[in-house]
Amino acid sequence: MSALLPLPEGVSSPDICLNFAAVPGWVTQALTLAITAVRVRPSSFLPGDGAFTVSEFADRRFFQLAYSDGTRFLMDDAATRIWGEPGPGLCYEDLCIYLLGPVMGFVLRQRGTVTSHASSLAVHGRALALVGEAGAGKSMTAAALARGWPVLGQDVCALAESPSGYQVLLPAYPRGLWPDSVDFLFSSREALPLMVPGWEKRFLSLDGSSAQFASSPAPLAAIFLLAGRSNEERAPHIESISQREALLQLVQNTYMNWYLDRHQRAEEFEVLTRLVSSIECCRVIPSSDPARLPALAELVERHVLRLLDSRRSSSLGAASSHV
Numbered sequence: 001m002s003a004l005l006p007l008p009e010g011v012s013s014p015d016i017c018l019n020f021a022a023v024p025g026w027v028t029q030a031l032t033l034a035i036t037a038v039r040v041r042p043s044s045f046l047p048g049d050g051a052f053t054v055s056e057f058a059d060r061r062f063f064q065l066a067y068s069d070g071t072r073f074l075m076d077d078a079a080t081r082i083w084g085e086p087g088p089g090l091c092y093e094d095l096c097i098y099l100l101g102p103v104m105g106f107v108l109r110q111r112g113t114v115t116s117h118a119s120s121l122a123v124h125g126r127a128l129a130l131v132g133e134a135g136a137g138k139s140m141t142a143a144a145l146a147r148g149w150p151v152l153g154q155d156v157c158a159l160a161e162s163p164s165g166y167q168v169l170l171p172a173y174p175r176g177l178w179p180d181s182v183d184f185l186f187s188s189r190e191a192l193p194l195m196v197p198g199w200e201k202r203f204l205s206l207d208g209s210s211a212q213f214a215s216s217p218a219p220l221a222a223i224f225l226l227a228g229r230s231n232e233e234r235a236p237h238i239e240s241i242s243q244r245e246a247l248l249q250l251v252q253n254t255y256m257n258w259y260l261d262r263h264q265r266a267e268e269f270e271v272l273t274r275l276v277s278s279i280e281c282c283r284v285i286p287s288s289d290p291a292r293l294p295a296l297a298e299l300v301e302r303h304v305l306r307l308l309d310s311r312r313s314s315s316l317g318a319a320s321s322h323v
Helices: 025-030 092-110 138-145 179-186 243-252 262-278 290-321
Strands: 017-019 035-041 052-057 062-067 072-076 081-085 114-123 126-131 151-153 156-162 165-169 218-226 237-240 280-285
Touching: 025 072, 062 092, 072 092, 081 092, 092 114, 092 156, 114 138, 114 218, 114 262, 114 290, 126 138, 126 165, 126 290, 138 290, 151 156, 156 262, 165 262, 218 243, 218 290, 237 290, 243 262, 243 280, 280 290
Parallel strands: 017 081, 126 218, 218 280
Antiparallel strands: 035 052, 052 062, 062 072, 072 081, 114 126, 114 151, 114 156, 156 165, 165 218, 237 280
16 A cells, blocks of 8 residues: 555656665665764654654764664655665565655655645645644545545645745645544445554545545645534634734644754744745634534535635736736
8 A cells, every 4th residue: 555656757866765675885884873862752642653763873964763663764864865674573565654654754854845734635726734733633634525625645744935825745645544534434444445454544545436636736725723623513613813823833733843953943933924924724623523524524615615716706806907
């Protein structure tokens, strides 16, 4: 389920060189250098989401990303070369689960790309981002919306700023859904295969049969900040949020924010400040009743479509006034 595609024909210079089986010379050399810093991210409350350690060699010339199950990766400071090996009793499919998720998230951060914990979809060629902490329901909500709209990514949302606005970059194939999400969305978790034997998550195919993958970047239209689930009768609902509140929530939900240094934090804060002043942000209050998930997906969809219609009408009005 986690197979990587070969380099497209005609492309001679890969963006990243991956080594798995053999140990290349640069890895052997890197491992002889002194470790100058170690940072540890504590385990989260989600099952299977163990401790994650980043070791810096020779003042950030190389980085080692190690997991509690023994799986580890080594990369250079430019994040152009990556070597990895699975932990004891694991296979290279297990390795790819880490590679296509948190490791690539680290690569993006190392390259200076602002990256949010968000699921994203494309609606009429414009992106919407569902932002929230682990367990907030991003993947489940995105999976419900994916029955009508292409998915850009499940957990890692890379953002790029340009004179014309913001884009969701580098679409990332989703890593999977937790079993309880599959039970609700597909009646039984057996409806979807395991991502990798031994892992709990199930693989949602985006081959077009029941859901589709968006293979190109899309301009960002709106950000939905998922709050805690509510028992209120009116939930789910969408409410307005101040730019200050939106900024604080985005800062809290950027990818690997626990690892950023002071300079990186300052740069990220400036980018996100400009983001909330130019992109519509709103708070989503999901219902604690899972049966209300379709209502939540419909609510988000209607909100985005109204927003796009409003922008389209404004553009047509501006164009006609200049004729």
